[in-house]
Amino acid sequence: MPRRRRLRKVVAPPIFSGYKPYGTNCESDETIELLYEEYEALKLADYDHMNHQDASELMGVSRPTFARIYKSARIKIARALVEAKVIRMVYGNAWMDKKWFICNDCHSRFTIPKSVSKKSCPICGSENKETLKNQNN
Ligand SMILES: [Zn+2]
Structure with missing residues (x-):
């Protein structure tokens, strides 16, 4: 039986539904799906300059879980930049208060x-x- 995935708190949803590279012939239809909670982790750590402990508490997850979500976000965004892929925001396991x-x-x-x-x-x-x-x- 698959383990039920826990929800991660997101304070506010992203103000966009995706990102698209320009100046490239983006012929591949492959998109990278960035979860709301990954966006939130990246925002808290790299935009709000919050430390991982505070950020994990805000999102209601453990510090290792936060680190995993944050790492996943960075890998996805790096891949989108390097490979000129479209990023699409998906809801994932987020909940909003x-x-x-x-x-x-x-x-x-x-x-x-x-x-x-x-x-x-x-x-x-x-x-x-x-x-x-x-x-x-
Ligand atoms: Zn309107």
């Missing part, structure tokens, strides 16, 4: 605080939104 929405018109990702009664996109004002959820389900 807020309910996030994605706007179907401007594709921004946002949360709506309980105190706000207006439920439209804060960027473009569109009502055409959906809940950001596990795309693997």
